[in-house]
Amino acid sequence: xxxxxxxxxxxxxxxxxxxxxxxxxxxxxxxxxxxxxxxxxxxxxxxxxxxxxxxxxxxxxxxxxxxxxxxxxxxxxxxxxxxxxxxxxxxxxxxxxxxxxxxxxxxxxxxxxxxxxxxxxxxxxxxxxxxxxxxxxxxxxxxxxxxxxxxxxxxxxxxxxxxxxxxxxxxxxxxxxxxxxxxxxxxxxxxxxxxxxxxxxxxxxxxxxxxxxxxxxxxxxxxx
Amino acid sequence: xxxxxxxxxxxxxxxxxxxxxxxxxxxxxxxxxxxxxxxxxxxxxxxxxxxxxxxxxxxxxxxxxxxxxxxxxxxxxxxxxxxxxxxxxxxxxxxxxxxxxxxxxxxxxxxxxxxxxxxxxxxxxxxxxxxxxxxxxxxxxxxxxxxxxxxxxxxxxxxxxxxxxxxxxxxxxxxxxxxxxxxxxxxxxxxxxxxxxxxxxxxxxxxxxxxxxxxxxxxxxxxxxxxxxxxxxxxxxxxxxxxxxxxxxxxxxxxxxxxxxxxxxxxxxxxxxxxxxxxxxxxxxxxxxxxxxxxxxxxxxxxxxxxxxxxxxxxxxxxxxxxxxxxxxxxxxxxxxxxxxxxxxxxxxxxxxxxxxxxxxxxxxxxxxxxxxxxxxxxxxxxxxxxxxxxxxxxxxxxxxxxxxxxxxxxxxxxxxxxxxxxxxxxxxxxxxxxxxxxxxxxxxxxxxxxxxxxxxxxxxxxxxxxxxxxxxxxxxxxxxxxxxxxxxxxxxxxxxxxxxxxxxxxxxxxxxxxxxxxxxxxxxxxxxxxxxxxxxxxxxxxxxxxxx
Ligand code: SF4
Numbered sequence: 001x002x003x004x005x006x007x008x009x010x011x012x013x014x015x016x017x018x019x020x021x022x023x024x025x026x027x028x029x030x031x032x033x034x035x036x037x038x039x040x041x042x043x044x045x046x047x048x049x050x051x052x053x054x055x056x057x058x059x060x061x062x063x064x065x066x067x068x069x070x071x072x073x074x075x076x077x078x079x080x081x082x083x084x085x086x087x088x089x090x091x092x093x094x095x096x097x098x099x100x101x102x103x104x105x106x107x108x109x110x111x112x113x114x115x116x117x118x119x120x121x122x123x124x125x126x127x128x129x130x131x132x133x134x135x136x137x138x139x140x141x142x143x144x145x146x147x148x149x150x151x152x153x154x155x156x157x158x159x160x161x162x163x164x165x166x167x168x169x170x171x172x173x174x175x176x177x178x179x180x181x182x183x184x185x186x187x188x189x190x191x192x193x194x195x196x197x198x199x200x201x202x203x204x205x206x207x208x209x210x211x212x213x214x215x216x217x218x219x220x221x222x223x224x
Numbered sequence: 225x226x227x228x229x230x231x232x233x234x235x236x237x238x239x240x241x242x243x244x245x246x247x248x249x250x251x252x253x254x255x256x257x258x259x260x261x262x263x264x265x266x267x268x269x270x271x272x273x274x275x276x277x278x279x280x281x282x283x284x285x286x287x288x289x290x291x292x293x294x295x296x297x298x299x300x301x302x303x304x305x306x307x308x309x310x311x312x313x314x315x316x317x318x319x320x321x322x323x324x325x326x327x328x329x330x331x332x333x334x335x336x337x338x339x340x341x342x343x344x345x346x347x348x349x350x351x352x353x354x355x356x357x358x359x360x361x362x363x364x365x366x367x368x369x370x371x372x373x374x375x376x377x378x379x380x381x382x383x384x385x386x387x388x389x390x391x392x393x394x395x396x397x398x399x400x401x402x403x404x405x406x407x408x409x410x411x412x413x414x415x416x417x418x419x420x421x422x423x424x425x426x427x428x429x430x431x432x433x434x435x436x437x438x439x440x441x442x443x444x445x446x447x448x449x450x451x452x453x454x455x456x457x458x459x460x461x462x463x464x465x466x467x468x469x470x471x472x473x474x475x476x477x478x479x480x481x482x483x484x485x486x487x488x489x490x491x492x493x494x495x496x497x498x499x500x501x502x503x504x505x506x507x508x509x510x511x512x513x514x515x516x517x518x519x520x521x522x523x524x525x526x527x528x529x530x531x532x533x534x535x536x537x538x539x540x541x542x543x544x545x546x547x548x549x550x551x552x553x554x555x556x557x558x559x560x561x562x563x564x565x566x567x568x569x570x571x572x573x574x575x576x577x578x579x580x581x582x583x584x585x586x587x588x589x590x591x592x593x594x595x596x597x598x599x600x601x602x603x604x605x606x607x608x609x610x611x612x613x614x615x616x617x618x619x620x621x622x623x624x625x626x627x628x629x630x631x632x633x634x635x636x637x638x639x640x641x642x643x644x645x646x647x648x649x650x651x652x653x654x655x656x657x658x659x660x661x662x663x664x665x666x667x668x669x670x671x672x673x674x675x676x677x678x679x680x681x682x683x684x685x686x687x688x689x690x691x692x693x694x695x696x697x698x699x700x701x702x703x704x705x706x707x708x709x710x711x712x713x714x715x716x717x718x719x720x721x722x723x724x725x726x727x728x729x730x731x732x733x734x735x736x737x738x739x740x741x742x743x744x745x746x747x748x749x750x751x752x753x754x755x756x757x758x759x760x761x762x763x764x765x766x767x768x769x770x771x772x773x
Binding site for chain 1: 512
């Protein structure tokens with residue numbers, strides 16, 4: 001699954017190919033061997049998908065302004081096939097989370113994610129979406145979107161520069177090129193695992209909260 | 225000062241006075257406060273509630289009010305408090321100054337103070353199933369109490385008022401925001417035209433908007449609480465992330481406030497650089513609001529034009545501050561680094577191209593029939609309402625309110641440069657748009673003068689005063705305003721004079737202009753077309769993180 005050389009003036013191809021994680025993914029996918037027809041069809045699908053990625057801008061704060069610059073004339077993300085920024089989750093391929101996610105916003109984010117059509121990807125753009133960023137210690141900020149939804153690409157920065165955003169977006173393209181849709185979608189399985197783990201965690205937390213509440217009410221010692 | 229003190233003493237004999245601070249502080253018992261507030265507004269013309277700060281002094285809870293007389297620009301500081309921590313109650317002043325309506329809801333949200341006779345006591349920022357009041361000093365922040373909840377909020381229509389009967393007894397009245405006969409449409413929180421994550425619940429009659437209920441807090445990040453756990457230098461990071469389109473001004477405000485408290489003299493060159501950065505930021509912000517306003521009305525091309533010039537400004541920031549956004553450039557005592565050698569050249573280039581570009585913008589959009597049809601005479605905000613709702617910045621000046629902090633309370637070097645305060649009359653969407661366009665010309669004018677001044681200073685110079693590493697403030701409180709891109713941005717800092725070497729602010733409050741702006745959405749959209757809600761809010765031009773903080 002050779003990836004075509006992307007042409008970026010200021011970035012050498014070697015620098016761009018430094019992500020072992022994707023190579024590992026390719027190796028894993030090919031370990032069991034693929035049918036020639038299905039494999040070729042997959043390649044075609046991936047090629048077309050990766051070159052026409054439509055973002056759903058979930059911009060809550062500062063990072064969103066930098067993303068607007070990406071859409072404007074100087075940086076012009078249309079060059080890479082990201083041009084049509086959608087405002088409806090149903091028409092988008094990936095959700096670009098820009099900006100802090102608060103407790104009040106979290107249910108809305110989850111709902112929007114669920115509304116997106118398959119295949120869907122998530123990019124966490126900026127420190128806030130990765131870990132809570134400068135607001136990590138706040139009482140009502142979610143410490144990273146990956147507490148709620150599975151993330152494909154992380155873009156650090158506060159806010160990331162447009163160049164960094166391009167780099168991240170291209171990593172997503174690479175990732176798409178290295179995935180398998182026909183005959184068992186590896187991403188779907190990963191996602192299932194993610195949400196199962198989440199549900200288990202939540203159940204656990206709810207149980208603990210219930211215990212705490214009971215303990216508080218009865219003033220009995222807390223059971224660990 | 226003595227004059228005012230006498231007058232207030234006559235109005236309310238119970239009032240106590242404290243003249244040790246920067247302003248006259250009037251301490252009023254709660255029972256007398258409502259009557260005095262009315263008299264202050266009607267007789268002494270304190271018609272503009274500049275800031276309302278909720279406070280927790282450990283032994284008591286209360287509010288600090290900053291009032292301004294819009295004729296003389298004199299300011300007054302009032303303190304009202306209650307010692308009841310279980311059921312704290314104060315009287316509302318939302319019927320005197322309309323802006324207090326949302327402000328008091330904020331105080332209720334953060335401190336749990338219930339305002340007697342307030343029409344609508346709901347939380348403003350936090351979920352309605354939130355446990356506790358986060359800005360109280362004894363707040364329990366264990367995650368078990370307030371876990372990340374992924375279910376939607378329930379009962380968001382419920383609210384209540386605490387009404388005082390004639391005999392002094394209090395009665396709780398439970399109400400609904402919308403009646404069963406109303407048809408409610410939800411806009412947001414993730415809607416491209418609300419300019420961020422704002423949510424409106426609007427009741428409509430046919431195509432006309434009847435009432436807009438603002439549901440805020442989708443980007444409430446708890447900045448004020450975070451500040452209480454950091455050193456003063458570290459807190460400088462947050463104001464930039466409130467209104468990111470006024471990053472320099474907001475940071476400037478906090479620096480000025482701290483410098484005032486510490487008595488630091490800032491070098492002339494540093495002030496000059498700061499002022500230039502402020503004006504560049506203002507240009508960049510107005511260009512963005514031009515781009516968004518036009519895009520919201522379907523003129524997508526104009527958006528690209530606005531962003532083309534913004535890139536020039538970003539380049540200047542990038543060279544000098546090392547970042548395109550979140551520059552962290554001002555610091556206590558000056559700026560962190562001297563300007564880039566190309567700075568003056570780049571600014572001069574920007575000033576040279578802007579006038580032509582502005583003409584181009586007007587040609588593209590201003591005279592367009594659709595634009596005129598959707599903006600002229602739509603969303604009118606009268607001068608009285610603007611003052612009553614404490615609307616400042618371009619939106620206030622479009623209604624004819626003289627509210628430019630650069631003129632009313634000059635700070636930095638604004639009295640050394642020549643510029644005009646743009647004032648328009650009618651207060652409709654068109655005027656709000658025009659004020660911004662004209663203000664860009666004024667900013668260019670200021671920048672040109674600043675370039676000359678900076679050239680006189682030479683390419684290098686003193687850019688930061690000597691400041692102690694550990695900043696310790698004496699006990700007291702300070703308030704400082706600056707003119708940010710969208711209006712008067714105020715910072716309130718209270719210090720308890722803690723002798724420990726690592727001193728943290730006791731309370732820090734940011735009085736953001738956008739918080740007041742969102743208060744008039746209901747007023748301006750009423751009886752307008754539902755589709756115009758978007759263009760009106762775009763012309764009011766708020767930034768959501770600035771509202772939610
Ligand atoms: S990462 Fe930084 S720039 Fe981005 S939203 Fe968070 S605070 Fe703003």
